[in-house]
Amino acid sequence: MDTYQSPLDLVRERSVERPVALVRPGAVAVAATWFQKNFNGDVLYAVKANPSPWVIRTLWDSGVRRFDVASLPEIELVASAAPGAKMAFMHPVKSRVAIARAYHAFGVRTFALDTHEELSKILDATDGADDLDLIVRLAVNVEGAQYALGGKFGVALDQAPALLMAARRATSGLMGVSFHVGSQCMRPTAYQAAMAQASRALVRAGVFADIVDVGGGFPSVYPGMVPPDMSDYVDSIHRGFAEMMVHETTELWCEPGRALVAESTSILCKVELKKGDALYLNDGAYGSLFDAAHVKWPFPVKIVRDGEASSEMKPFRFYGPTCDSIDHLPGPFWLPEDVNEGDYIEIGMIGAYGVAMNTRFNGYGDTETVEVTDAPMASMFGLAKRMIPLPKVEEEEARKVVRFSRPKGKAGQRRRRR
Numbered sequence: 001m002d003t004y005q006s007p008l009d010l011v012r013e014r015s016v017e018r019p020v021a022l023v024r025p026g027a028v029a030v031a032a033t034w035f036q037k038n039f040n041g042d043v044l045y046a047v048k049a050n051p052s053p054w055v056i057r058t059l060w061d062s063g064v065r066r067f068d069v070a071s072l073p074e075i076e077l078v079a080s081a082a083p084g085a086k087m088a089f090m091h092p093v094k095s096r097v098a099i100a101r102a103y104h105a106f107g108v109r110t111f112a113l114d115t116h117e118e119l120s121k122i123l124d125a126t127d128g129a130d131d132l133d134l135i136v137r138l139a140v141n142v143e144g145a146q147y148a149l150g151g152k153f154g155v156a157l158d159q160a161p162a163l164l165m166a167a168r169r170a171t172s173g174l175m176g177v178s179f180h181v182g183s184q185c186m187r188p189t190a191y192q193a194a195m196a197q198a199s200r201a202l203v204r205a206g207v208f209a210d211i212v213d214v215g216g217g218f219p220s221v222y223p224g225m226v227p228p229d230m231s232d233y234v235d236s237i238h239r240g241f242a243e244m245m246v247h248e249t250t251e252l253w254c255e256p257g258r259a260l261v262a263e264s265t266s267i268l269c270k271v272e273l274k275k276g277d278a279l280y281l282n283d284g285a286y287g288s289l290f291d292a293a294h295v296k297w298p299f300p301v302k303i304v305r306d307g308e309a310s311s312e313m314k315p316f317r318f319y320g321p322t323c324d325s326i327d328h329l330p331g332p333f334w335l336p337e338d339v340n341e342g343d344y345i346e347i348g349m350i351g352a353y354g355v356a357m358n359t360r361f362n363g364y365g366d367t368e369t370v371e372v373t374d375a376p377m378a379s380m381f382g383l384a385k386r387m388i389p390l391p392k393v394e395e396e397e398a399r400k401v402v403r404f405s406r407p408k409g410k411a412g413q414r415r416r417r418r
């Protein structure tokens with residue numbers, strides 16, 4: 001991988017036609033080190049957030065030994081990029097073939113489930129193995145996440161006791177519980193609340209868990225979203241764990257995806273056309289910018305131009321390169337008003353669910369990867385500021401900004417009274 005000090009050095013040195021993933025392995029290493037130092041348990045990386053081999057290798061080199069995988073290709077990837085890693089197959093719905101290969105060919109012993117049917121499938125596909133670690137995924141009721149993940153997976157809490165008992169009986173290995181509070185969780189206490197619900201389900205089932213896996217959900221920084229300090233999250237989890245009915249040897253796990261990789265990558269795009277306030281880029285909704293289009297996140301942007309740019313900033317929207325009209329990223333993305341065809345734009349904080357989402361639709365999606373050594377645009381781990389200020393916006397735009405905490409002082413009191 002070529003290394004440049006900054007995206008500007010790259011565009012100064014050569015012309016760049018394809019979108020470029022500008023990667024900062026150092027940022028992944030810092031995040032991984034933080035989690036391992038501050039989380040009193042095992043840290044499993046959720047590979048889905050960014051399955052790039054350089055990410056897996058960096059995490060391995062930083063001491064991460066466990067990986068949360070959701071499919072056979074992810075298992076194959078981890079086995080080749082980090083031989084010796086321990087994998088947990090945490091997708092609650094797997095094919096029999098995938099379960100059998102994971103168990104027999106890759107030595108995977110940890111499997112998640114949220115139904116009795118999946119439990120039978122796991123036992124059948126592993127030929128009745130008795131050395132399985134079975135994790136029951138619970139559907140917890142908590143708020144505070146930008147992406148709710150409760151709808152698709154997880155056994156309802158009133159049905160959990162029967163499944164917990166069945167899982168306990170099914171293995172001489174470990175039995176555990178997991179949940180996901182939702183991605184980009186802005187409320188640390190969501191974890192403690194979820195753990196209390198898990199604890200109640202275990203008590204009702206009359207079983208102890210050997211593993212409590214609090215899932216992912218740890219946030220990163222995006223414009224208009226300033227998460228609490230990461231230590232507030234681990235404090236909430238440690239408090240929740242202390243309050244749970246568990247035994248002395250119960251293991252505590254977490255599965256961060258976003259938080260380990262979000263800061264590590266920017267995408268460098270080229271402006272192919274300017275039409276009023278719309279910039280047509282060479283990357284978009286079907287490439288690495290899925291969340292900017294489908295969840296309308298206004299990722300932070302910077303112009304990368306070898307020369308002066310106007311100091312007057314204007315809001316722009318983007319279109320991606322495909323012919324589909326939903327390939328539209330509404331932003332607003334604030335850029336110098338003279339941004340134009342041929343300019344490059346760095347879109348930051350896109351290391352999670354960015355390159356992972358890339359498709360080949362319409363023949364696009366071919367991305368190159370280079371390493372850069374500059375700082376990310378924001379950081380939860382001290383590499384940059386923990387906030388991305390929004391430019392001064394019009395009244396109407398300001399009302400669209402999502403607030404996650406009450407403003408302090410008089411403004412907060414006014415809102416409380418309403």
Ligand SMILES: Cc1ncc(COP(=O)(O)O)c(C=O)c1O
Nearest residue numbers: 046183216217218255256257258
């Ligand atoms: C089972 C599981 N664990 C962990 C994660 C990672 O979540 P996040 O990126 O919010 O940390 C996900 C994301 O969908 C998940 O499904």
